[in-house]
Amino acid sequence: MKHVKNLALSTAVALGVAFSGVLSEAAKAEDSNYVPLLTYRTGPFAGSGIHIANGMADYLHMLNERDGGIGGVRLEIEECETGYNAQKGVECYEATKGKGALVYNPYSTGITLQLIPKASVDKIPVLSMGYGLSAAAVGETFPWVFNVPDTYWDGASVVIKYIGEQEGGRENLKGKKIGYIFLDAGYGREPIPLLEQLAEKYGFELLQYPVPGKEMQNQSSQWLNVRRDRPDYMVMWGWGAMNPTAIKEAVKIRFPMDKFIGVWWSAGEDDAAAGGAAAAGYKAMNFSGVGMDFPALQDIKKYVVDTGKVPTDPESMGGTLYNRGVLNSVIIAEGIRTAQELTGKKVITGADMRMGLESLDLTEERLAELGLSGFAHPMKVTCDDHAGSHPVFIQEWDGEKFVKVTDWIEPMRDVVRPLLEAAAADYAEKNAPWPARTEPCPN
Amino acid sequence: MFYREAGQYKTSYEADQALFPIRQDLVGIGVILLVAFVVIPLTANDFFLASIMIPFLVFSLAAIGLNVLTGFCGQLSLGTGAFMGVGAYAAYKLTTIFPDVNVVFLVLLSGFFAAFIGAIFGLPSLRIKGLYLAVTTLAAQFFLEWCFIRIPWLYNYNASGAIEIPKREMFGVVVSGAEATPLARYFVVLSITVAIAFLIANVLRGRIGRSWMMIRDMDIAAELMGIRPLQTKLMAFAVSSYICGVAGAMMVFFWLNAAEPSSYSITLSFQILFMVILGGLGSLGGAFLGAAFIWILPVALKFIPGAIGIEIGAETVEHLTFMVVGALIIFFLIVEPHGFARLWQIAKQKLRVWPFPY
C-alpha cells in the first residue's frame, strides 16, 4: 500500500507539472481565420447536438478542402465541447477568445445569455441562429448579437398563423384550446409572452405543460393532462431527448398527430421516428432545406465525408438538424466573405465579422451560387433588425421522412417587433448601465 | 530534514493554539498568499485568471462550506448546488432592490438568505441520519431548483428565465458585469475566499468547531456531554449554507455573468462533494486541493492532447475526460480515502525524516 501511496503522490505532482506546461496558448496562425465552434456531442442533449455539430463543422471543412477557405484564406476550425453546460461553455469561450475568434455559436440559450454582455466588451459577435435571446434582434440595443433568420416569437406567431389557416381563418381561433408543451427552461419559456398576447387577441385559450429538464424522458403526467384538457392543437418547444419522448407520448394518448406542431428545434428525423408510423402527420416548423438535393451538400459528401476527413455518418446527412448546422455555417461563411469585401482585408477580426454579419444579404442568386438554391429563404440582416423575421415553412412527418407541406409563411411582424423592442428596452434597463450602441452602421 | 519542527518550543498556550503553530507552515502560507496576491496577478494571462483561478477559488469556497457540514459536522448533504443557487438569486434580487449598495457587501449579505434556507432544510437532520439524510437533502435540491424556475420574481420576470449580472463598480473599478476585467474579479474572489477561510478556521478551532466534530464523531456521546444536537446541527447547516451561498453568488457575479437554474443543478452538488471527499473530509486545506483537482484536471485534459500534438475530436476528449476523472476518483478513494489532505501529511512526514525512510 505504501508504494501505491507514493504513486498517488507522484501522480498528483505530475498532473500539476503537466498542467503548467499546457497553459502556454498556441499562437494564432497569421494567415487564417479562426472560427471556434461551441458544440456538444455529449450530455443529455447530444442527440440533437451531434447533428448540428456535424453540419456546422462539415460545411466549413468542405470550404477549406474545396476552395481553400474563404477569399483565399483558410479557416481554422476548432470545436470546443460544452456538453450544453453553461460552466463549460464559458470556459470554452475564455479558452478560445484569445486566439482571434471571429464569432461564437453557443447552441444553448444559457451559454448565449452569458456571452451576450461579453460580446460588446471583447468585440466578438455572437450568432445564435434561431435561438437565444429573442430581444437580441434589436440591433440598436444588441449590435453584437445576431439571431437571423428568426426569433422564437416569429416562430410562435407562425404557428398560430398556421393553426388559424387550418381553422379557416384566425377569427375561428376564438374558443379553441391550444396546448403548449415546452422544456422548462429559458428556452421553452421565451415564447410564452407572445403566445399569451396572441391568445388574448384571437380569443383562444393557452394551456401550458412545462417539462422539467430532469423529467424529459418521463412525460406521462404532462400528456395525461393533455388528455384531460383535450386541447385542439399542441405546440411543442422541445430539445434533445424531450422531443422523441413527447412524440411517443402523444401517440400513446392518441392525440391527433396532424394537430401537433413543433418548433424548428423539434424537427429532427430521430425525434419523429421514435413515434414510428403512428407519428405520421406530426408537423414542425423549419427554415432550412431537407434532403441531399443540393450541390453544396453533395460537395460536403464528396470532399470531406467520403474522404473520411470528418466523422459524420453519411446516413445522417440531409437530415433537418444536419442541414440546420450547414445553414449556420453558411451564414458564418457569408459573414466572413462580406466582411472581407467591406474591409478589403483577408484575415479579419471579430469587429470586422460583426460588420460582415450586419451587412449579410443572402439573396436567391447568392444561394444559387453557393449551390444551395431553395435551401433557405433569402435572408437579410439590417442594423435595425438582426433577426429579420424571415418566413418559415412547415414540414410534415410521413412516417419515414419529413415533407414540406406549406409554402413560406411570414411571421406576424406587426405583433413581434413591438414585443422585441419592449423586451430589448427591458433588458437594457435591468442590466443598466447597458452600453449604448457606438458601432456605426455599415450599410 | 526540510520540514523539521524540532527545536521550536512554545512558551504559551496562545502560541500553541495558533492557526499555524509550526514555523514552516506559517512561512508556507505566507508564500502561497504572496503568490496568490502578487505573483499570479503580475504574470497570469486572462484565460488563466478567468477560467482557472476564479472558478477554482469559487469552488474552493463552496467546498469549504460543504466541508463544514459534511467534514466537520458529519452531515452528508447533496443539496449544495441549490444552496449556492439561493445565494446567487438572493444577491441578484438585492442588487436590483439596492442598486447603489456595494456589490461585494450584497454578495456577503446574500449568504444569510442561504443560511436561513439551509437551516430549514437541516431540520430533518435531527431525526434522520447518514445516507437517509443525504437523500432527503435532495428534496432541497430539487424543490429549490423548481423554485428558481417557477418563481419569476426571483429573476425579475426576465423573458430568458435567467439572471444577468449588471455592471457594478467598487472604488472606481468595475468588478461585476461583462466589462469587469478578470484581474479585478480575481482580486474580489480571492479576498472573499481568503477572508472567509481564515474566519471559519477560527470557528473550527474553538468551542463551536469542537461541538461540530463531537456530533460527527459520536453524536450520542456529544449529547451526553451537554451538546444540544439540533442547535449544533442547524448551526452547521446555517454556516455551511452561508458559505455556499456566498460562493454561489460569487459564481454568477464574478465568474459566469449569467446563470440559469440549471447552473445550480445536482451536477454542481456532486462536483462540490467530489472536491470535499477527494480533498479530505474535515480539512480546510483539502478543500482547496480538491477544488483544484476537480476543476483543473478536466481543463488540463482538454488541452493536453492538443499541446502534445495529438489530434482527437472534441467529443472524444470529453469522453476520455469523464473516464479519466471517474477512474482517478476511484483510484484516489482506494489509495487514500482520507483525501489529498492526508497525502499532503504523508508528504510532510517524508520531508521531515528525509533522507531516511522512517
Next chain:
Amino acid sequence: MNAFVAKDELPQSVPATNSDVLLRVDNVSLAFGGVKAITDISFDILKGEIRAIIGPNGAGKTSMLNVINGFYHPQEGTITWRGSVRSKMRPYEAASQGIARTFQNVALFKGMTTLDNIMSGRSLKMHRNFFWQLLWRGPAEREEIEHRRKVEDIIDFLEIQAIRKTPVGRLPYGLQKRVELGRALAMEPELLLLDEPMAGMNLEEKEDMSRFILDVNQEFGTTIALIEHDMGVVMDLSDRVVVLDYGRKIADGSPEDVQKSQAVIDAYLGVSH
C-alpha cells in the same frame, strides 16, 4: 450464614436523611418493545459516596445508567435529583445539571486529539458566541486559554501529557479509557457515572485507574456511580453496592453484606430460579 435469604429480607442500606441523597431512583421500569430491560428498581446514591452497580451480563446495568442520564426514558417510576423529581429530559439537560459519564465501549471522539477530547468536556462552561469565535483574537481566545489551563490540570492529574496532541483513535485501549475519564472530569460533574472503567485492563492499569477514581472522589468530592465486573475492585472501592439480575434488584448494601447475600451468589453462580 443463612442458606436462604428471602427477597423481602434483602440487606438494606442504612436509610439516609433526605439532604444527603443526591439521586434517588424509585420503581423504575424500562422495556424495549416486549423486552424488559429493567423491572421496578429503586435505589439511591448519596452525596460523596462511591456507589457500585454490579450484576451478571445483561442484568440491565448499562440501561440503568442510560436512564439516569436521560438517554432512555423509563416507562414507569421516577428519578429524584437533588430532592426534586426529574421530568423526562434530554441527555444534554442531564449534562448541564452535573451528570457526566464514561462508556462501556469507549465513546471518545475518534477524529480529535486527546487535548480536544478533554476540551470538549468544557463545552457547557464556554459561552463566547459565534461572532467572537469568528474573530478569535480577544474574548474567544482568552476563554479558550482559561479552559485550556483547567484541561492541562486534568492532563497532569491523569499523567497523559505525552499524548496531548495524539488523535485518540491511535491510542491503546487503556489510555483511551483514561482520556475518557479525563473528558468526564473536565465537566466538573457532581455525579460521575463510570461504565466498566477497568474492562480489558491489566493489573497495573487497573491499579492506576482505581487510584484515579479514589482521588477524584476524595480530592474533588465527586459522587461516583460505577459498573464493574472485577469484584476485587468493586469491594475495595465502593461504599455501597447494588446488585441487579435480569433487570431486577436482588441486593443492595455494603460490599460485605452483598457478598454474603445468597441471591447474589446464586445469580453469579447460575442457580436455576
Next chain:
Amino acid sequence: MLYDIFIDPFVQMYQMPDFFLQVLWEGFVAGILYALIALGFVLIFKASGVFNFAQGIMVVFAGLTLVGLHENGVPAYLALILTIGVMGILAYSIERVVMRPLVNQPDIILLMATIGLTYFLIGFGEFIFGGEPKRMIADELGLPTGSTAFEFGERGLVILQHIDVAAAVIAIIMVATLGVFFNKTRIGRALRAVADDHQAALSVGISLNQIWAIVWFAAGLVALATGIMWGARSDVSFALEIIAFKALPVLILGGFTSIPGAIIGGLIIGFGEKIGELYWGGLVGGGIESWLAYIIALIFLLFRPQGLFGEKIIERV
C-alpha cells in the same frame, strides 16, 4: 383556494372516472418501473452496504449495449444474451477493481466510489456507443408495442399500452424470481447471511467476493430489464441516467434493505406522484413531479426514520 385544494380534485376524480383510472394505471406503471430501479439499489445495499449511485448509468449502459449490438447486425435475442454476458463482466470487474479494495470503508466513501463509477461509465458508454439517443428494439425482442383502449361509460376511454403491461409482468416475474432465488437457493441464503453480518458469514465459509459479484450481476440484470422498459417508453439515451434519482425517494420510503419495501415504496411514489401532479400540480404551475416524491418520502421519514419496512433502531451506548 381551499375549494381548489380540498374539494375540486375529488370532484374531478368522480366526474371523470375513466381519466382517474388512467391516472392510476400510469401511476402503477411508473411505480413498477421506479420499483425496478430501486430493486437494483436494494440488492447491492443489502449485500455490501454500498449505496450504488451507478444503478442509473447501468440502466443506460445495459440498454445501449443491447441496442448497439443489434445495430451492428447481431440478432435481437443473441444481443440480449450477449448483453447479459457484458453485464456479468461488468459486475465482476466492478467487484474486482472497485469494491474489493474499498472493503470496510465508510458509507460515504463507497457512495463516492459509485459516483466515480458513474462518471467512468458515462465516458466509456459515450466513447463506445456515441451520445445520440437510440431506439429500443422492442419489436425485435418480441415485446408488444400496440395499445388497447377500453370503452368506459359514454365517452370514457382507458388506454393500456401493451408495453406497459409487459413491463408490469416482467417486473413481477423478476421480483418473484429474485425472491425465490434468495429464499430457496444456497447462494441466496449465503447472501442473506452476508446481509445480516459480514464477519459471521465469512466465518462460516461464505466467499464475500463471490456474493458481491453475484449481487452486482443481479443488479445488472435488473438494470437491463429497466433499460429495455424505459427505453421502449422513450429512447435509450444518456438523459435516462437521471431516472436513478426517481428511485431514491422510493428507497427512503421502503428502507434501503427491503425488497418488498422497494416494490411498495415504488407503487406509493408512482401513485402519489401522478395523482399529485394531475390533481394538485396545476395549483402551483405544474411540474411538481421533480420533487413531490421527495417531499412524500421526507414526510414519511419524519414519522418513521427507518423507512416503512426498516426495523426500529434502538440506539445503544
